[in-house]
Amino acid sequence: MAEILLFHHVMGLTNGVQSFAQALRDGGHTVHVPDLFNGRRPGSIDDGVQLIRELGDEPLLALAEQAALGLPAELVYAGFSFGAGLAQTFAQTRPGTRGALLFESCMPVTGEWAIGPWPDEVAVQIHGMDNDPYFALGGDLDAARELVALVGPALAELFVYPGDRHLFADSSLPSFDAEAAALLTQHALGFLDRLG
Numbered sequence: 001m002a003e004i005l006l007f008h009h010v011m012g013l014t015n016g017v018q019s020f021a022q023a024l025r026d027g028g029h030t031v032h033v034p035d036l037f038n039g040r041r042p043g044s045i046d047d048g049v050q051l052i053r054e055l056g057d058e059p060l061l062a063l064a065e066q067a068a069l070g071l072p073a074e075l076v077y078a079g080f081s082f083g084a085g086l087a088q089t090f091a092q093t094r095p096g097t098r099g100a101l102l103f104e105s106c107m108p109v110t111g112e113w114a115i116g117p118w119p120d121e122v123a124v125q126i127h128g129m130d131n132d133p134y135f136a137l138g139g140d141l142d143a144a145r146e147l148v149a150l151v152g153p154a155l156a157e158l159f160v161y162p163g164d165r166h167l168f169a170d171s172s173l174p175s176f177d178a179e180a181a182a183l184l185t186q187h188a189l190g191f192l193d194r195l196g
Contacts, residue, residue, distance in 0.1 A: 002098065002192045003030040004076045005068055005090070007083030009104075009167055010048025012041040016170030017080065020185065027189045034067035036060055045134075045166065052082065061086070074098050076192065081105050081134065081167060091124070092116055099123040099195050101188055104135045104166060106144035118147060123155045125191045127184050129177075131164035159187050 004024060008017045013035040021031040037055070042048035052060065064086045068075070073096025079087035084105035091100035092115055099122060106126050108114045118124070126144040128135035135141055141160070148156040161168070161180040168177040169184050 001028045001030065002076045002195050003072060003074070004032065004078050004101075004192070005071060005087075006031055006033045007064060007077075007079035007086045008033065008036065009080035009170070010042060010045055010052060010082045011167065011170075011173065012037045012039075012048070014041065014170055014172045016167075016172035016176065019171050020169060023185050024189065024192065027192065029192055032067065032071065034063065036063045036067075048082070061089075064090070068094070072096070076101065076195065078188075079103065079105070080169065089115060091122060092119060097122050099191065100125070101191065102126045102144070103169060103184065104128045104132065104140075106135075106140045106147060108143045109147050109150060118151050121155070123191070123195065124148075124151060125157045125159070125187065127159045127161070127169075127187070129163040129165055129168060129180065130160050131162075132166050132168075133164065134166045136160075157187070157191070159184070 021033045024031045042051050076099040077087035077090040078101035080103045084102040087100055088107050091097045109118050130136050144158050148158045165175040167173050167175045169181040
């Protein structure tokens with residue numbers, strides 16, 4: 001079974017993120033879910049973006065790195081939206097990574113904005129909605145397609161769901177889409193099971 005470090009989205013460590021983590025635990029996996037906002041729960045995505053600006057990228061990255069201290073190197077990094085950016089950064093830069101689950105975000109792996117190439121033998125699964133203004137219309141879907149093409153179907157998968165919701169897998173938010181969230185969870189559990 002996999003050991004996972006799961007990062008929350010811009011609205012904080014919500015009950016929905018906790019519920020998703022529990023679904024992975026129920027599948028037999030170990031899941032660590034740090035609260036990078038120290039209990040703060042922004043009321044909207046815009047408020048969450050503002051909070052991230054206030055807290056600062058470097059301090060948030062330091063908190064994420066602190067959350068990984070003492071955990072095995074052979075982790076699966078996972079995250080929703082803002083948290084997926086952290087998960088991808090860790091997956092691409094930390095030796096021993098087993099895989100990455102990127103929900104509703106994907107950064108480029110080529111070009112001037114890339115943090116570097118995707119590491120050999122690291123599996124990745126990406127999820128998002130086809131009309132999500134942040135994921136699909138913000139360039140992340142294009143980055144995800146490029147990543148899957150570069151890594152190849154043996155290690156990389158992209159699942160795109162119909163809809164325009166961001167944070168659709170968080171059962172505690174109005175953006176929740178039960179059908180798409182159930183599929184996301186099913187695919188994520190399959191991915192983790194294949195990692196062994």
